[in-house]
Amino acid sequence: QQNRMDVSHAIAVEEYVTFRGILMCKSIAENYPRVEEFEARPDDVLIATYPKAGTTWLSEIVDMVYQDGDAKKCSRDAIFNRVPYLEMCSPGMPSGVEQLAALPSPRLIKTHLPVHLIPESFWKNNCKILYMARNAKDVAVSYYFFQLAVKVLPAIKTWAEFLEKYMTGEVSCGSWYDHVKGWWQKRVDPCVLYLFYEDMKEDPIREIRKVVQFLNKDLEEEVLEKIIRLTSFKSMKDNPMTNYTTLPQTFLDHSISPFMRKGVSGDWKNHFTVAQNERFEENYARNMEGSLLSFRNEI
Numbered sequence: 001q002q003n004r005m006d007v008s009h010a011i012a013v014e015e016y017v018t019f020r021g022i023l024m025c026k027s028i029a030e031n032y033p034r035v036e037e038f039e040a041r042p043d044d045v046l047i048a049t050y051p052k053a054g055t056t057w058l059s060e061i062v063d064m065v066y067q068d069g070d071a072k073k074c075s076r077d078a079i080f081n082r083v084p085y086l087e088m089c090s091p092g093m094p095s096g097v098e099q100l101a102a103l104p105s106p107r108l109i110k111t112h113l114p115v116h117l118i119p120e121s122f123w124k125n126n127c128k129i130l131y132m133a134r135n136a137k138d139v140a141v142s143y144y145f146f147q148l149a150v151k152v153l154p155a156i157k158t159w160a161e162f163l164e165k166y167m168t169g170e171v172s173c174g175s176w177y178d179h180v181k182g183w184w185q186k187r188v189d190p191c192v193l194y195l196f197y198e199d200m201k202e203d204p205i206r207e208i209r210k211v212v213q214f215l216n217k218d219l220e221e222e223v224l225e226k227i228i229r230l231t232s233f234k235s236m237k238d239n240p241m242t243n244y245t246t247l248p249q250t251f252l253d254h255s256i257s258p259f260m261r262k263g264v265s266g267d268w269k270n271h272f273t274v275a276q277n278e279r280f281e282e283n284y285a286r287n288m289e290g291s292l293l294s295f296r297n298e299i
């Protein structure tokens with residue numbers, strides 16, 4: 001079973017490199033040529049996010065929509081196997097491209113790539129792409145705790161240090177600003193649905209309806225309600241097929257921070273100092289200048 005990895009390989013700590021201006025794990029950068037030539041199929045669905053923006057949540061929602069809210073079918077495997085991570089490449093594990101080659105259509109695919117690194121075949125085939133964005137401050141906090149828990153990423157010491165790096169885009173997947181803005185420019189493409197984590201928190205039924213419509217599905221009201229229930233934070237935290245607890249602890253240590261950590265909007269207030277918030281706001285204004293893209297930092 002792929003949802004149990006070869007631990008002896010997984011504990012090797014990754015190195016970061018800068019690839020086309022973006023910091024990423026060395027093995028992912030080296031594997032990029034395989035990703036670039038990835039042959040998307042017209043019925044592939046791509047779920048794109050900056051890390052910690054609600055990728056797993058949206059992935060589970062889309063799989064539920066495809067499986068008509070059938071919890072049993074959605075328990076067929078861990079989320080990272082049902083929705084393979086396109087650019088993923090880590091020693092001792094099949095790469096995302098290899099996993100996808102073995103998956104029957106319609107395939108659901110996860111990516112954290114910035115818009116300009118998406119393989120051309122997705123655009124050529126008019127594949128449906130769902131992008132989910134989350135406010136920069138909650139992403140920062142979520143990302144910090146995730147980095148602490150992931151044992152295979154280079155160690156970071158303090159929240160203050162992480163936040164400085166995050167503001168300048170010196171974190172894996174690069175700048176949050178560039179990511180959300182780059183994808184925002186693509187939202188005019190009818191193949192792209194741009195969603196917000198905060199909207200999903202606020203009114204999941206409204207947002208899931210948008211997803212259903214975008215995917216040209218037609219679901220009964222009671223199926224929609226079932227999906228809302230099954231994809232709530234509580235359900236997904238308790239579900240081993242969505243909460244990442246099937247990964248070995250040497251890879252992801254949930255005792256440091258569970259993958260399903262809090263699942264709220266506005267938790268940044270518990271972590272940013274007043275001074276950090278001021279610096280962040282100033283940096284934010286500079287980076288978002290001229291953009292019509294706006295976020296809610298709490299709901």
Ligand code: A3P
Binds near residue numbers: 049231262
């Ligand atoms: P927190 O660390 O703020 O709790 P990703 O899947 O992109 O890595 O994002 C992980 C973040 O999404 C975590 O945020 C996690 O708790 C949150 N999340 C996962 N499932 C969720 C759900 N069903 N509802 C709300 N938030 C969810």
